[in-house]
Amino acid sequence: MGLLIAVVVILVMNGVADGLSMNYYLFTCPFAEMIIKNTVNKALQSDPTLAAGLLRMHFHDCFIEGCDGSVLIDSTKGNTAEKDSPANLSLRGYEIIDAAKEQLEKQCPGVVSCADILAMAARDAVFFAGGPVYDIPKGRKDGRRSKIEDTANLPPPSFNSSQLINMFGQHGFTVQEMVALSGAHTLGTARCSSFKSRLSNFDSKNDLDPSLDTQFARTLAKTCSAGDNAEQPFDSSRNAFDNDYFNALQRKAGVLFSDQTLFASVTTRGIVNGYAMNQAMFFFDFLRAMVKMGLLDVKEGSKGEVRNSCRMIN
Ligand code: HEM
Secondary structure (H helix, E strand, O other), X not given: OHHHHHHHHHHHHHOOOOOOXXXXXXXXXXXXXXXXXXXXXXXXXXXXXXXXXHHHHHHHHHHOOOOOOHHHOOOEOOEOOHHHOHHHOXXXXXXXXXXXXXXXXXXXXXXXXXXXXXXXXXXXXXXXXXXXXXXXXXXXXXOOOOOHHHHHHOOOOOOOHHHHHHHHHHOOOOHHHHHHHHHHHHOOEEEHHHXXXXXXXXXXXXXXXXXXXXXXXXXXXXXXXXXXXXXXEOOOOOXXXXXXXXXXXXXXXXXXXXXXXXXXXXXXXXHHHHHHHOHHHHHHHHHHHHHHHOOOOXXXXXXXXXXXXXXXXX
16 A cells, blocks of 8 residues: 555656645644644544545635635635635634644744645545545645635536536546545535435426435435435445445435436446445545645745735735
């Protein structure tokens, strides 16, 4: 496994932008990785559900304006930030990033970017939950723009397989990488508001989404009886990073339409079956795709800054 990771790292490093490196903080903040890992572990020991929050937050950061910590910025009087968009209202774990940043500022002020903290925290969360261990390049700078309207480019749960392929393709991901990244839904939950459209008046022909198992539809309806904010775990092990999510899709028990479409569509079904059968293959593809996602439109040098507080630009 160690050799495997080394190979991945070398492969990925070939595509790394000039300013980023695996040991970016070696001389300027040598304990950065350790501080972040300890902070994440401590927080997740008291609330393991936050692993999902950190992973999703990193995704929502990277897809909008690149991995530049823009999702962490608070709204101000004159600016409604990304985090106040409906698509981001259920993001969780901001306080973990704040806690890590606070400690890092004490150790090495003005050195470690919020974008890097988030990328490392998401990585550590995956490992904490039982997922693969991997190294990531560091050196991302923090962005100065965070606008609610930019979040229109996040994928909605109503997307079908070809729409997902298209959107992830625009960010340079292959179909296989898109399916692997969707496997992040092995962690966490969705609120009823994200899937209730599957349960009644689905389309002109069907009341119920036909890609949904009827027994599982009852489970979802029961969850929704507690209201729009009631949470449904994506799979039977919401805090464990495993391949259970793909097994659920095979049973037509995917929670979101955008989950089940990966099995319903012939283009992606084979990949789902592969990951359901072979967890090691899922882990390997997932970590590679995560490293790639963490490099989306990264800001370097004077194109960004190292924020003093992750919640506001300097
Ligand atoms: C493929 C397109 C995707 C769509 C349409 C999508 C959509 C969603 C939706 C609607 C939720 C539930 C939000 C709520 O009801 O509060 C959710 C949760 C989540 N998403 Fe995604 N997502 C996608 C891809 C990803 C990716 C690529 C990642 C990470 C690499 C990710 C990580 C998560 C996690 C971990 C949760 C659970 C969050 C929690 O429990 O707090 N998602 N996603």
